[in-house]
Amino acid sequence: MTDDETNTERWQAVDRYIADTLIGRDAALDAAVAASDAAGLPQIAVAPNQGKLLHLLALVRGAKRILEIGTLGGYSTIWLARALPAGGRLITLEADETHARVARSNIERAGLGVDVEVRLGPALETLPRLAAEGAGPFDLTFIDADKPNIPAYFEWSLKLAAPGGLIVVDNVIRDGAVADASSTDASVLGVRRLNEMLRDEPRVTATTIQTVGSKGYDGFTIALVTGDSSRLGGTR
Numbered sequence: 001m002t003d004d005e006t007n008t009e010r011w012q013a014v015d016r017y018i019a020d021t022l023i024g025r026d027a028a029l030d031a032a033v034a035a036s037d038a039a040g041l042p043q044i045a046v047a048p049n050q051g052k053l054l055h056l057l058a059l060v061r062g063a064k065r066i067l068e069i070g071t072l073g074g075y076s077t078i079w080l081a082r083a084l085p086a087g088g089r090l091i092t093l094e095a096d097e098t099h100a101r102v103a104r105s106n107i108e109r110a111g112l113g114v115d116v117e118v119r120l121g122p123a124l125e126t127l128p129r130l131a132a133e134g135a136g137p138f139d140l141t142f143i144d145a146d147k148p149n150i151p152a153y154f155e156w157s158l159k160l161a162a163p164g165g166l167i168v169v170d171n172v173i174r175d176g177a178v179a180d181a182s183s184t185d186a187s188v189l190g191v192r193r194l195n196e197m198l199r200d201e202p203r204v205t206a207t208t209i210q211t212v213g214s215k216g217y218d219g220f221t222i223a224l225v226t227g228d229s230s231r232l233g234g235t236r
């Protein structure tokens, strides 16, 4: 067995241990995964411990309005929506018709008791419509769709963010390729551009955390929309 295979097995075992201990069986989430698999959706949803992190971030933020870019089968959507109070609202954007249909059914089965809307269409077409409708401002936005468009999604998320809002971006380490300045991979370039935008944008302060686990070696960025660079005390 190679070192990489040993690492992957260990990461998967630890993720299973964390999920079994801190999350356990969850009828709605388990059914969402099963229905997504049965419909042939790719197995690229966030891991259970990552879904719970999104849930906790929304709770800590006291989020009442959440935007998600990239729904898949609605797994992360369910985690996020469960953090909403009565009267809360979540809008999730999905370009693929089958993914959107499976997600709607998974979300309905989960019986969330809050307003969750799956909007079908390319996110870069839906986002300007949301802005024109006056949807938002959003207390938390989760960016998890096509990676080359991350910079554009970040710009829209910032436009639509509430003061004090969080913007979370998934898959920003890409097996370490993010540190490769010579990369020509469009997804890596998307993430590197995001980091430059975060560096140069005075209205946000952000960090990125590397992760290992059942989803491999990757990571996420969390940006806080301060809206006021003077409160950052000279740090980014």
Ligand SMILES: C[S@@+](CC[C@H](N)C(=O)[O-])C[C@H]1O[C@@H](n2cnc3c(N)ncnc32)[C@H](O)[C@@H]1O
Pocket: 044, 045, 046, 069, 070, 071, 072, 073, 074, 075, 076, 077, 093, 094, 095, 096, 099, 121, 122, 123, 124, 144, 145, 146
């Ligand atoms: C990584 S999956 C989302 C996983 C989901 N957030 C979860 O953790 O359960 C990415 C999703 O983004 C969708 N997607 C890709 N390009 C898109 C676009 N331009 N607009 C909207 N959705 C897009 C894909 O069809 C896919 O369902």
